[in-house]
Amino acid sequence: MxxxxxxxxxxxxxxxxxxxxxxxxxxxxxxxxxxxxxxxxxxxxxxxxxxxxxxxxxxxxxxxxxxxxxxxxxxxxxxxxxxxxxxxxxxxxxxxxxxxxxxxxxxxxxxxxxxxxxxALWRRYVYRVGDRPGGVDPLLRGHVLWHDWALDVAVMDAAAKSLIGEHDFAAYAKRREGATTVREILAFGVRRRTDGIVEIEVRADAFCHNQVRSMVGALLFVGDGHRGVEWPRKVLDAGVRDSAVHVVRPHGLTLEEVAYPADELLAERQSQARRVRGVVHGVSRTGSS
CATH class of the missing domain: 3.30.70.580 (Pseudouridine synthase I, catalytic domain, N-terminal subdomain)
Structure with a gap:
């Protein structure tokens, strides 16, 4: 266009x-x-x-x-x-x-x-998980994943923080021919709401295909004790897909917010994004997650 x-x-x-x-x-x-x-x-x-x-x-x-x-x-x-x-x-x-x-x-x-x-400056996604032994509230079942293990939110949050910054997320992305897997995560954290629902929130300029759901899969393995807190970062640094990293189901994920600069900066931001995504790498960096 x-x-x-x-x-x-x-x-x-x-x-x-x-x-x-x-x-x-x-x-x-x-x-x-x-x-x-x-x-x-x-x-x-x-x-x-x-x-x-x-x-x-x-x-x-x-x-x-x-x-x-x-x-x-x-x-x-x-x-x-x-x-x-x-x-x-x-x-x-x-x-x-x-x-x-x-x-x-x-x-x-x-x-x-x-x-x-x-x-757009960034996109913010939240993935919601329930870990109560009895399952997820039926009224939330279409928006919350049930994880059949108790989750340690503090450990998950520490693991999420280790992925903040600009990295090559090839280990967490579904590769597309000719597409870069370098992204910058601006914020990544995990919290438990008062009703017990665990929210995994991530904000970045753009995401690779399946990136968010893959990272959530890794954090769940940390939260339930199957892997140590350092494991998600080790997977990232290895740079290749790990068979233990599962792409979690999509229904727990919601695009919550998209941010834009002030009106007078829109043209500059658009030009910058097109230059980075279209000229430097030859592909778009705004894939789905």
């Missing part, structure tokens, strides 16, 4: 949430699989009476099948006339047309330089 908004078009930011349980991920796929992008684009085409014209969305984080989002951000470039005609009622009309497992909370005209994907 073009780096700039074409003449006669308006870039619109969408803030949205979805329950990923019944989706084959964010991105449209061949074969008619149900995706978040496909549902929103279909609804947008219908409520704006655009006929066969699809207004394509660009997203901050391409979540995998089964992964949820509370603070997802996307953008779409609409014809200026269409935006002017529908903007006042578009949010309500989308609410009536979208399935109940997707909600768009805001539609705003984006400032100059905004790009949902490339202007």
């Amino acid at each position: 073009s780096d700039e908004v074409l003449p006669g078009r308006v870039r619109v930011r969408l803030d949205l949430s979805y329950d990923g349980t019944d989706f084959s991920g964010w991105a449209k796929q061949a074969g008619g699989r149900r995706t978040v992008q496909g549902e929103i684009e279909d609804a947008l085409r219908t409520v704006t009476r655009s006929g066969d014209t699809t207004h394509e969305l660009t997203v901050a984080g391409r979540t995998d099948a089964g992964v949820h989002a509370r603070g997802q951000v996307a953008h779409v470039d609409l014809p200026a006339g269409l935006w002017a005609e529908h903007r006042e009622k578009l949010l309500r009309r989308l609410a009536g047309r979208l399935p109940k497992d997707i909600r768009v909370w805001a539609l705003t005209e984006a400032p100059a330089g905004f790009d949902a994907r490339f202007a």
Whole structure:
């Protein structure tokens, strides 16, 4: 897609949430699989009476099948006339047309330089785990993984902290041809809520495919005593996939937040991200997790 908004078009930011349980991920796929992008684009085409014209969305984080989002951000470039005609009622009309497992909370005209994907400073994910002997609250079962061993949160947190910084995460990533596995983790920690749910929170500029769920798998092995606190860092430094590192199920993972710089810094941030991801490495660094 073009780096700039074409003449006669308006870039619109969408803030949205979805329950990923019944989706084959964010991105449209061949074969008619149900995706978040496909549902929103279909609804947008219908409520704006655009006929066969699809207004394509660009997203901050391409979540995998089964992964949820509370603070997802996307953008779409609409014809200026269409935006002017529908903007006042578009949010309500989308609410009536979208399935109940997707909600768009805001539609705003984006400032100059905004790009949902490339202007983002960081993405924040939280993975939720329950370790009560009786299992997970049935009302939370679609969003919390049950781990059948008691977890030591303090040890897990120490192991998570050892992975902070810029590293090659090849040992925790599903490799893609020609793609770099170097990422910078800005924050990584583990805590237990008052209701007993364990939350594993990680924030980074971008993630490799399956990176978050692989790191969570390693932390669970530490938390239940199967591995020592130093093991996740040893796996990282080895630089190769360890068969003991499991990619945990997707339903415990939620994209909670995407952050952007001040409006006047958007264009600079977008340019920097495109240069690093597109020119230096030849591939995007904003894979799903």
